Amino acid sequence: MNPQKQVSLNLNVRGLGQSATLAIKDRCRALRRSGREVYDFGLGQSPFPVPEPVVEALRAAAGQKDYLPVMGLPELREAVAAHHRRTDGLNVSADNVLVGPGSKELMFLVQLVYYGEIMLTPPCWVSYWPQARILGRRFSLLHSDFVRHWKIDAAQLAQSIELVGDDHRPRLLVLNYPSNPTGSTYDEHELKALAEVARRFGLIVLSDEIYGQLHYHGRHVSIARFYPEGTIVSSGLSKWCGAGGWRLGTFTFPNELDWLANALATVASETYTSVSAPIQHAAIRAFSGCPLIEDYLAHTRRILAAVAQRICPILNEAGVRVHEPDGAFYLFLDFNSFAAALAGRSIADGRTLCERLLAETGVAMLPGAAFGRGRRDLTARLAFVDFDGAAALEASRGVGLERPLPAGVVERCCARVVDGVRRIAEWAAS
Amino acid sequence: MNPQKQVSLNLNVRGLGQSATLAIKDRCRALRRSGREVYDFGLGQSPFPVPEPVVEALRAAAGQKDYLPVMGLPELREAVAAHHRRTDGLNVSADNVLVGPGSKELMFLVQLVYYGEIMLTPPCWVSYWPQARILGRRFSLLHSDFVRHWKIDAAQLAQSIELVGDDHRPRLLVLNYPSNPTGSTYDEHELKALAEVARRFGLIVLSDEIYGQLHYHGRHVSIARFYPEGTIVSSGLSKWCGAGGWRLGTFTFPNELDWLANALATVASETYTSVSAPIQHAAIRAFSGCPLIEDYLAHTRRILAAVAQRICPILNEAGVRVHEPDGAFYLFLDFNSFAAALAGRSIADGRTLCERLLAETGVAMLPGAAFGRGRRDLTARLAFVDFDGAAALEASRGVGLERPLPAGVVERCCARVVDGVRRIAEWAAS
Structure with missing residues (x-):
């Protein structure tokens, strides 16, 4: 036997997978390459361009x-x-x-x-x-x-x-x-x-x-x-x-x-x-x-707030519990009220929930377990970033900050996010 | 006592100084700011611009x-x-x-x-x-x-x-x-x-x-x-x-x-x-x-070889033992033949040697101990990079690669290196 073929790894590292957020990004890339429509709510990357x-x-x-x-x-x-x-x-x-x-x-x-x-x-x-x-x-x-x-x-x-x-x-x-x-x-x-x-x-x-x-x-x-x-x-x-x-x-x-x-x-x-x-x-x-960066910040905040406001009710109405966020671009979805129904569909943990959701709807999220919740906890993180941030910024700038953002901007610029969230709601209630 | 004021550090890290190469760079910066002339042969940074x-x-x-x-x-x-x-x-x-x-x-x-x-x-x-x-x-x-x-x-x-x-x-x-x-x-x-x-x-x-x-x-x-x-x-x-x-x-x-x-x-x-x-x-x-990068590489190699060829004899003639390098921009200087004379000047280790050399001539080098040689070993690394790489490149390009690099190019473009090395030779022999 050639000894260098032996794996000799630090036990603290052995068996550890790649960072969950980066792994989901790689998985979405691969699915898209295979022609699948994917709603990428996995990796938390800002949708906006650098100012x-x-x-x-x-x-x-x-x-x-x-x-x-x-x-x-x-x-x-x-x-x-x-x-x-x-x-x-x-x-x-x-x-x-x-x-x-x-x-x-x-x-x-x-x-x-x-x-x-x-x-x-x-x-x-x-x-x-x-x-x-x-x-x-x-x-x-x-x-x-x-x-x-x-x-x-x-x-x-x-x-x-x-x-x-x-x-x-x-x-x-x-x-x-x-x-x-x-x-x-x-x-x-x-x-x-x-x-x-x-x-x-x-x-x-x-x-x-x-x-x-x-x-x-x-x-x-x-x-x-x-x-x-x-x-x-x-x-x-x-x-x-x-x-x-x-x-x-x-x-x-x-x-x-x-x-x-x-x-x-x-x-x-x-x-x-x-x-x-x-x-x-x-x-x-x-x-x-500088004023240009301040303007950029004001518009990105306004867009993110509007998206959150648009999608949270869709989820809550379907029985997926979620709080409206104060900032950032995440929602933490709680499917635990569906536990019995999901168990009937052979879904008894957060990871299976996310895998089945991805397979059956094309929506990628990360299970709560990746964030330290228990394995059997039916929670998941949704990063509502799968939209064209540059287009949304342009539309928001067209309105000006003195007026509220018209509902049409989110419908038009962030349609994929709204679609994907509807799919989650329908999937949960089905 | 406020407990958070207690230092609670990993013992593997405690007492460890900053990387020697980076520390010498900081020290040279400080000396220059104070108006001292410094020959910075400490940090091994390429003198040439990015192509x-x-x-x-x-x-x-x-x-x-x-x-x-x-x-x-x-x-x-x-x-x-x-x-x-x-x-x-x-x-x-x-x-x-x-x-x-x-x-x-x-x-x-x-x-x-x-x-x-x-x-x-x-x-x-x-x-x-x-x-x-x-x-x-x-x-x-x-x-x-x-x-x-x-x-x-x-x-x-x-x-x-x-x-x-x-x-x-x-x-x-x-x-x-x-x-x-x-x-x-x-x-x-x-x-x-x-x-x-x-x-x-x-x-x-x-x-x-x-x-x-x-x-x-x-x-x-x-x-x-x-x-x-x-x-x-x-x-x-x-x-x-x-x-x-x-x-x-x-x-x-x-x-x-x-x-x-x-x-x-x-x-x-x-x-x-x-x-x-x-x-x-x-x-x-x-x-x-690409051809432009190949050309850049050919000129940088030629310049570095010429500088090495110029300065090694100065050191060897003064009794500081050094081999002509095969590549890169370093010389490893051996002052051990001066051990007795240096001891008479209260220099009994590589670190003191480098400190005294810097104080007395303005030449910064790193002691051999930083590279794993013993503390008492009288060796030091010289990085011959204190010259204007852009100017040297331009001069070398003016000559063309088909002809040898005229001695004048090193004298003119790398004068600081030659000066600094002369100072080392004189200091060792003094």
Whole structure:
């Protein structure tokens, strides 16, 4: 036997599949290639193009070839800090900012360098615990439910810690709002209460605010306002700027957590080195903001809100429970009231539900289990992004922001989304 | 006491400094800002601009915003495979290629997913064992010396394995040629002998060929020609294409190691996701090649060879031992014959040597210890890249490739390099 043919893999990695969101994208590509009509509500990619001033900035930076500083280009770090001062009211400077190749990578590095327990709040983003598993990290779960809009609350947080009997254990709580996969967000009152508990137990809060700029009413509030000394704010270009494929995320650390920021930078210098130079130069423009970008944001928010408003009633009327989101482009669908009927169709878990739905209607969604719900839980995430964002933007701009968006814009520009959602409703009720 | 102020860090990371090459770059920046003249021979960044057709391709791709497949854009994977078929005679296809944000990141992921011993050959590239340390991996070292041009040989490799008494232990041998930090490369005969030992013990060879295209005579040979079933070829845009700051590296796996490629892709999907989309689109152009890029390569090789030829004698005549390199842009300087004289100046290790040299002459180099040599070893790496690559390219193009490069071009365009090297020689002899 030739020994090199033996598979010799880290057991933390063995058996782990590809990220669920990326896998569904590959599957939709393959189905479309085979000629099937697919409603791709799987991957959460912004449907909108990158704003033109930012694309123009990338063209202008195409010749930038130097390795940039590990923490990021100083001008970009300043632009990110200024962005958080301006939009979130945070008291931060360039020194607080770390730029990475996507906030996902930075979250992985935090889990790598930090020694402590990771606290997650399912349903929550798909990659948090595969990362913990790859690194062999310990994590704990704070569950929620439909009635609480899939959110945790301060009393639950305090209780979950007190029950363990180790109040001063190093803990890192990951919050994400507006939430992927639910679209719900925390209000100021809820955040203040959570901040108080976090302070009492000395938690580090990793506040994933990548959808903050996609709050439909532009009223996103960061928990860092109430717990600045213990909060890392995570953001990036992927969602509000439509540039997921560019791969640029940012972490903003308080001075008190400089030891953690420095450890991340050390590992960054031995792994990804720095973010692509042309992308960093272009990102300065994105974070600096300008009237054109403000206009873009206002229109994208208005379109997403209108789509959500159009499709939620279709689902609720069919008995698929769903909350209207506060921001982002997700709905978290609860089919549990159909449990008996679905069982009669041999559907007893979320994964089978999504597979059968895809096979029978062409609609791709991800099961709740990918977001930390139980396997038998009949929930699924719908990313309502399968429409031509450029056309929708143009139509919305034609109306102007002073008037409400006519219903016809969604019907015309986002017909695929409405169609796909109707198919879900019909399929559930059939 | 507020518990979150406690530092709670992974012990594998604690105390680890920033990558030595990046740290020296930051230090040179700071010294220059303070008005000091600095000869920056620290960071190994190509002095040449990115070829214009590749910059143009990035401009054209500025609007590309989609998340790309984890393994890379299919057209890019095909271009990389075709590049290796054309320039290295390897029998590979797009399916064998994985694209990552720099080959450094891919090497880290290999160390993360692979379960086995990592074999390194110091003096070798700075990041291999900090990566192993961060991940808590076991590694072993195969040392070399000046007389052997800092290379290992087949007999040494076989012996080092046999001595352990565990022939079938999973092992991954990292080879890098032309070498950073020495500029030496292996010839066909040496590679065949190493390949034979690798096959006998079922080693995986990670063949870091990032400088392959910078072999001065265009005669780089890959060990994958002789050990295709067990070799991963590492390459990227950073060196031959002058695009270090773009962050794009590639691994090409044999079919036999698909389990390792798939595990890397899984972890990639949970960390960096995919390489920046505009960069991937531009890289297709770089790997596809064209007469303009061939011309660029021919001139950059000629210039680097001429600079090496100009400066090596200055050092050797002063008693600083150095081999003329076969490729890349490094010299590995051996000051050990000055040990007694340097001891008289309170210099007893490589780090002090480099610090005093920087303080007393303005020349920045990295000590051999950064490349795995002993602390007391009086060696240092010189990256002869502190010159205006665009101007040198223009001057070389003015001469044409059919005639030899006139000595005046190096004197005129690379005066800083020659000056800096003279300072080293004078300082050593003083």
